[in-house]
Amino acid sequence: MPLLHEVSRSKTLALLGRLLAVGVDFKLDDQVTRRRLAPSEMRDLLVTDLPDESTGVDEVVRELVDTVLPACNNEASPRFLGFGHTGADLAALAGGLLALFAQQNLINQSFAAPSATFTEIAVIRWLRQLIGYANRPVSDVTTVWDVGGVATYGGTGSNTTAMMLARENIAPGTLHQGVGDVARMHIVVPSGIGHYSVKSALQWLGCGDRIIEVPTRGYRFDLRALEQTLRERRDEIMAVVAYAGDSRTHTVENLCAVHDVTRAADPRIWLHADACWGLMCAFLPELAPRLAGIEAYDSVTVDPHKVMDIPYAMSALLVREPAVLRSISSYSDLIMQEDFAFGQVTPFIGTKEWSSAKLWTMMRAHGRRGLADTMRHRLVVTRTFAGMVDDHPRLLRLNDPDMTAVAFLYLPVDHDPGHPDVDRINAISKRIHARILEEGRWHFHQFSLPDDTGRIRRGATLHPLRFMGNNQRITESHMRDALAYVMGLGRASEQG
Numbered sequence: 001m002p003l004l005h006e007v008s009r010s011k012t013l014a015l016l017g018r019l020l021a022v023g024v025d026f027k028l029d030d031q032v033t034r035r036r037l038a039p040s041e042m043r044d045l046l047v048t049d050l051p052d053e054s055t056g057v058d059e060v061v062r063e064l065v066d067t068v069l070p071a072c073n074n075e076a077s078p079r080f081l082g083f084g085h086t087g088a089d090l091a092a093l094a095g096g097l098l099a100l101f102a103q104q105n106l107i108n109q110s111f112a113a114p115s116a117t118f119t120e121i122a123v124i125r126w127l128r129q130l131i132g133y134a135n136r137p138v139s140d141v142t143t144v145w146d147v148g149g150v151a152t153y154g155g156t157g158s159n160t161t162a163m164m165l166a167r168e169n170i171a172p173g174t175l176h177q178g179v180g181d182v183a184r185m186h187i188v189v190p191s192g193i194g195h196y197s198v199k200s201a202l203q204w205l206g207c208g209d210r211i212i213e214v215p216t217r218g219y220r221f222d223l224r225a226l227e228q229t230l231r232e233r234r235d236e237i238m239a240v241v242a243y244a245g246d247s248r249t250h251t252v253e254n255l256c257a258v259h260d261v262t263r264a265a266d267p268r269i270w271l272h273a274d275a276c277w278g279l280m281c282a283f284l285p286e287l288a289p290r291l292a293g294i295e296a297y298d299s300v301t302v303d304p305h306k307v308m309d310i311p312y313a314m315s316a317l318l319v320r321e322p323a324v325l326r327s328i329s330s331y332s333d334l335i336m337q338e339d340f341a342f343g344q345v346t347p348f349i350g351t352k353e354w355s356s357a358k359l360w361t362m363m364r365a366h367g368r369r370g371l372a373d374t375m376r377h378r379l380v381v382t383r384t385f386a387g388m389v390d391d392h393p394r395l396l397r398l399n400d401p402d403m404t405a406v407a408f409l410y411l412p413v414d415h416d417p418g419h420p421d422v423d424r425i426n427a428i429s430k431r432i433h434a435r436i437l438e439e440g441r442w443h444f445h446q447f448s449l450p451d452d453t454g455r456i457r458r459g460a461t462l463h464p465l466r467f468m469g470n471n472q473r474i475t476e477s478h479m480r481d482a483l484a485y486v487m488g489l490g491r492a493s494e495q496g
């Protein structure tokens with residue numbers, strides 16, 4: 001297999017140029033997927049032995065393009081309505097491509113990422129500013145501990161780093177001495193809507209299963225119940241996690257109230273806001289008030305790969321007090337003991353890809369105004385979709401969207417709102433979703449959801465479909481066609 005220097009420049013450019021065209025056409029395709037195979041068929045096709053002989057690069061690439069790519073899901077398709085992770089921003093793609101070639105390693109600055117380290121710092125400062133954390137003057141940023149955040153590979157990594165900070169906060173020195181009194185290491189989350197990453201973080205950090213779920217109302221903490229839990233479990237709780245956009249309905253927590261209740265109960269508790277989705281609000285004057293109070297939280301997770309059309313994967317953990325990152329720092333003489341080596345402040349990550357290049361180019365290219373326009377357009381799309389669901393007698397919307405998620409159910413023809421048959425409604429919804437996945441023509445997401453607004457029966461566990469209005473290729477006719485398709489599947493499922 002040749003290295004770049006062994007191939008003529010023109011041959012390299014021809015191959016990469018062809019591939020770029022394939023990649024662009026893939027993203028511009030209307031189809032969610034071109035080829036559906038059962039997992040076992042896909043396994044048998046692709047899980048093969050490594051051949052002894054070399055295969056020419058042209059041949060391998062052809063195989064990838066002809067066999068693997070057609071079966072890939074295209075999240076940028078305007079028929080992909082369940083998420084909005086399009087990865088289709090041109091500037092972000094350009095930044096990502098260059099980063100791929102530049103091969104910078106942000107573990108160290110001096111010899112591994114002399115300039116990339118500082119574009120990453122710039123990006124972290126932009127994100128901090130967006131959520132209302134104060135930034136030091138640039139001239140005062142003299143080490144990585146002055147930056148106030150780290151880029152990670154996802155919301156899971158960012159949340160886990162936050163929980164590590166919470167653990168060090170309640171039991172300083174645990175990093176060195178090992179986990180001691182786990183009875184103090186519980187984390188409070190809203191019941192039924194939390195993301196698994198927080199629970200997993202506790203397990204990974206040696207604290208065990210110590211999640212305390214507090215009842216919710218309208219997909220937000222029931223504040224009385226939160227207050228009561230914090231009182232009853234005093235001295236057991238190390239963190240409260242609030243969702244600025246939960247994974248399912250993207251409802252933004254009442255951040256100020258949760259802050260006030262928590263701080264009043266016990267100021268030692270670490271307050272973490274998961275704003276993986278909520279970052280979207282920060283760009284829009286009309287949505288920014290929903291994030292009010294987030295700047296008083298000890299840490300905040302944001303996930304640009306979810307809400308900013310940048311290719312996977314890029315998340316960031318931001319901290320109110322930049323110096324707290326010292327409490328979870330790594331020391332090794334393999335990481336340069338230099339001021340700007342990010343390897344010192346990024347738990348779990350050694351070699352560190354220049355993932356922020358995508359965001360740096362994207363944010364610079366759009367500017368604040370461009371970003372606001374994008375987010376505003378998404379709200380219009382979401383409102384349109386919610387309106388279509390509301391206008392349909394056989395569809396029921398379950399949440400009042402704060403951002404771009406709409407959870408909805410197909411209702412069978414004999415549905416009686418006074419006596420809803422929850423099992424049947426769920427069974428039909430699951431059948432609809434199974435068909436959607438099987439056929440691969442459209443995509444809606446599905447998950448379990450407590451009926452927190454009481455639109456079917458308060459407290460029931462529902463399995464709705466979920467639309468997300470982030471994909472800017474979605475038009476009214478896509479939404480209408482998708483709902484007609486769901487209705488067709490629903491009618492067929494009722495009979496099945």
Ligand SMILES: Cc1ncc(COP(=O)(O)O)c(C=O)c1O
Nearest residue numbers: 154155156157195246247274276
């Ligand atoms: C609210 C929330 N937090 C965290 C995560 C985890 O993010 P990632 O998959 O990027 O690790 C998700 C993913 O959907 C999420 O919705």
